[in-house]
Amino acid sequence: MKNLFQFISLLALFLPALAAQTSLSQAASTQSNFGETKSLSLDSETYKTKRTVLLKLPADYERTKIDYPLVYIMDAGDRLKFDFYCQTIDNLVENEEMPPCIIIGVVAAEGRRNYEFTPVSTSPKQKDYGGATQFLRYLQRDLLPYIDGNYRTSNYRLLIGHSFGALFAAYALVYNPDLFNSVVAISPTLWYNEGLYISKLDSLAKKCPSPHSFFFAVGDEGETENSLRPSAIQLYENLKARDCKQFHWQLLEMHDKNHRTTPLFAVPEALAATFKPWKIPLSLQKSIETNTGDPLTLLEKHADFRKKYYNFSFDWSENDYVYLMALPYLENKNALKAKATLQEALSHYPNSSLILECQGDLAVLQGENEQAKAYYETALQKLLPKESHFAAAINQKLAKLSEAAAKRK
Numbered sequence: 001m002k003n004l005f006q007f008i009s010l011l012a013l014f015l016p017a018l019a020a021q022t023s024l025s026q027a028a029s030t031q032s033n034f035g036e037t038k039s040l041s042l043d044s045e046t047y048k049t050k051r052t053v054l055l056k057l058p059a060d061y062e063r064t065k066i067d068y069p070l071v072y073i074m075d076a077g078d079r080l081k082f083d084f085y086c087q088t089i090d091n092l093v094e095n096e097e098m099p100p101c102i103i104i105g106v107v108a109a110e111g112r113r114n115y116e117f118t119p120v121s122t123s124p125k126q127k128d129y130g131g132a133t134q135f136l137r138y139l140q141r142d143l144l145p146y147i148d149g150n151y152r153t154s155n156y157r158l159l160i161g162h163s164f165g166a167l168f169a170a171y172a173l174v175y176n177p178d179l180f181n182s183v184v185a186i187s188p189t190l191w192y193n194e195g196l197y198i199s200k201l202d203s204l205a206k207k208c209p210s211p212h213s214f215f216f217a218v219g220d221e222g223e224t225e226n227s228l229r230p231s232a233i234q235l236y237e238n239l240k241a242r243d244c245k246q247f248h249w250q251l252l253e254m255h256d257k258n259h260r261t262t263p264l265f266a267v268p269e270a271l272a273a274t275f276k277p278w279k280i281p282l283s284l285q286k287s288i289e290t291n292t293g294d295p296l297t298l299l300e301k302h303a304d305f306r307k308k309y310y311n312f313s314f315d316w317s318e319n320d321y322v323y324l325m326a327l328p329y330l331e332n333k334n335a336l337k338a339k340a341t342l343q344e345a346l347s348h349y350p351n352s353s354l355i356l357e358c359q360g361d362l363a364v365l366q367g368e369n370e371q372a373k374a375y376y377e378t379a380l381q382k383l384l385p386k387e388s389h390f391a392a393a394i395n396q397k398l399a400k401l402s403e404a405a406a407k408r409k
Contacts, residue, residue, distance in 0.1 A: 001056040002129075003308075005041040005069075008306050011053060011233070014222055016264035016360050021125065023154040027098055027198045028252035029311070032090055033058070033059055033093045033094055034056045034058060034059055034086065034089075034090055034103065035058070035096040035099060035112070036054070036313075037054055037056050037082075037083075037086070037105075038054070038055045038057075039054055040052070040053045040054070040055055040232045041053075042142065043142075044139060045140050045142055046134060046137050046141055047109075047134075048301040050108070051077075051109070051142070051143070051346065052107045053104060053106065053107060054076045054103075054104070054105030054385045055103070055104055055105070055106065055224060055391060056101070056102070056105075057151070057267075058100045058101070058102070059214075059349075059384075060100075060384070061102075061152075061328060061389060063349070063350075063351040064090055064348060064349050064350075064351075065152075065184050065347065065348055065349070065350065066152065066315040066348050067152045067154040067315070068100060068151075068153060068154060069102070069153075069158070069314070070098075070101060070102050070104060070151060070153055070154070070156065070157045070158070071089060071101050071102070071104070071158045071160065072103065072104045072106055072139075072160070072180070073085050073086075073106060073160050074106050074117070074160060074161035074162070074165030074166075074169060075106075075113070075161070075162060075163075075165045076105025076106055076107045076170060077107045077110075077113070079109055079228060081263060084263070084264065085103075085160060085267055087187065088267050088268050088271065089103060089271065090271060090276070091268075092268070092271055096273060096279065096317070096319070097271075097272050097319070098271055098272070098274075098275035098278065098279075099275070099314055099315075100317070102147070102151060102153060104143075104147055106139070106143070109131075111146070112131070113126060113164065114129055114133040114164055115138075116127055116129075116132070116133065116134070116135040116168075117130055117132060117161075117164040117165055117168040118131065118132055118167060118168070118192065119132040119133065119165065119167075119171050119192070119196075119197075119375065120132075120133065121192065121193050121357035122193065122194075125235065132171050132295075134178075135168065136171070136176065139172070139179065140176060140378065141190075142378045144157075146323065150184060150220065152249055154312070154314075154315075154349040155312055156181050156182075156310065156312045156314070157179065157180045157181055157182075158180065158181065158182040158184065158213075159173075159180045159182070159184070159201060159266075160183075160184040160267065161183075161184070161185055161186070161188070162186040162187055162263045163186075163187050163188070163189060163306070164184050164189055164310050165173060165187035166184075166187060166192065166194055166216070167185075167188050167197065169183045169184070169188075169326055170185050170188055170190070170197050170201060170330060170379070171197060173201070173204065173212070174197060174200045174201060174204055177204060177208070177210075177212060177271060178295060180212075180244070180406045181206060181212060181213065181310060181312060182188050182212065182213035182215075182272065182274050183212075183213070183214050184214070184215045184266075184267065184270040184271070185216040185217075185221065186217075186262050186263050186266045186267065186270070187217065187218055187228050187259055187262045187263075187266075187294065188218075188228065188231075188232065189228060189229065190228070190232060191228065191230070195231050195234065196394050198231055198238065198244070199236045199238075201235060201239075202235070202238040203236075203381060205239055205242055205244040205247035205249065206242060206244075208244070208245075208246040208247040209246075210246060210311045211246045211248065211308070211309055211311040212248065213274050214247065214248070215249070215252070215270040216250075216251055216252075217232075217251065217252035217254060217261070217262060217266035217269070217270065218232040218233075218251075218253060218254070219250075219254040219255070219258055219259070220253070220254070220255055220257070220300055221256050221257055221258040222258035222259055224258070224259040225257070225258050227257045228259075228265055231338045232402060235251075238394065246323060248272055248309070249257065251300065252266055252269055252270070252396040260277075268277075271325075275362070277306060277309040277310070278301075278306060278310070280320065280324070281302075284299075284302055287326055288328055289328075291328070291332065295315050295324055295325045295328045295329065296325060296337070296341070299316070299325065314365060316348075318345070318349050318354050318355060319354075321341060321342070321349075321355060322345070322354050323342040323346075325345075326338050326341045326342050326345070326355075326358045326360065326362075329341060330358070330361055330362060330365060330373070333365065335362060338365070339362060342358060342362060343361050346359070349400070352382070352389055353380070353383045353384070353390065353394075354379075354387075354390075355384060356375050356379035357375070357376065357379040357394055358372075359375040360372045360374075360375035360379065360394075360397065361397075363375055364401075369401060369404070369405060372391035372401060374403055376394050376397055376398050376401075377398070378395050379394055380395070
């Protein structure tokens with residue numbers, strides 16, 4: 001008992017250093033949460049040729065065992081726009097406003113963007129348009145199965161489009177609502193085909209088979225953007241008049257923004273809004289910090305809320321496991337629940353230095369000196385370059401263990 005008391009006292013010195021990593025990581029991390037963009041050349045049965053696709057994996061993809069949500073971005077042939085979207089996603093992931101994900105850039109064939117992204121039209125003025133049916137088939141039969149078959153993907157997919165890309169995103173949602181859970185349509189050309197997709201989106205909202213999210217945005221500057229406003233506002237009026245229980249929708253009106261600039265302002269807002277129900281609210285975090293409820297019970301309630309909203313369960317992050325579950329249990333000397341939490345966490349993040357360090361703290365609580373030392377040393381070995389500033393705190397814990405061992409002699 002005396003040794004256990006010594007280790008519990010020692011643990012009290014360790015926990016603040018680990019807890020401080022939340023704010024430190026945001027200040028010290030300057031590296032991307034994603035790897036380099038890869039350009040893939042894939043065989044397409046639909047088009048009987050190869051198609052180009054862009055891919056960005058989470059930076060720690062090889063270090064985890066979780067399945068990742070997917071963000072599909074239309075118009076990835078415009079690399080400036082694609083890179084901006086990716087940077088926006090990176091920033092939101094870093095700020096824990098959306099989950100880590102796999103990003104896929106959807107590229108139209110050269111010179112065929114307007115054709116591939118638009119449905120068949122009855123207007124003779126739009127005779128060079130109308131390839132959306134085939135392009136949707138390409139996504140459904142070629143691209144999505146390839147991504148799901150070659151990477152660890154979850155069942156959650158989001159599609160982002162701008163202009164004709166936004167029209168296609170709406171078209172895909174209407175004709176195959178099971179393909180994407182959420183759609184972001186920036187400056188959508190809903191006037192196409194005499195506003196046909198306004199009524200079709202309204203019909204989908206009325207009988208939506210499962211929870212779906214639809215975010216659309218429009219500006220008010222310039223001839224092009226102003227030509228899009230009436231149809232966007234008409235859709236807004238239709239949806240506002242309807243009780244859409246499973247069709248979660250939102251319109252963002254942007255003043256003094258033209259057709260080129262709307263994505264720059266709308267995409268960050270759209271992603272933050274789409275994933276707002278995913279984010280763990282501050283009130284829940286406060287409840288855990290102040291010990292007003294069992295951490296796991298509180299988080300499971302939020303997980304149930306997520307599942308109801310998205311029709312999908314997201315994995316907990318490393319930070320969730322450590323700061324919202326393991327650490328509160330350790331601080332309350334609940335070694336049993338801390339152990340179960342950390343075992344589950346390691347099954348998803350076996351190479352996480354953060355979780356391994358917390359395992360060392362648990363070993364300290366249990367009076368297992370040598371085991372704690374082994375966990376801390378492994379945590380040091382697993383540190384990523386952007387986590388190097390955590391090495392000092394872990395080394396300090398190892399030094400205190402050595403001091404405690406020397407005193408016992």
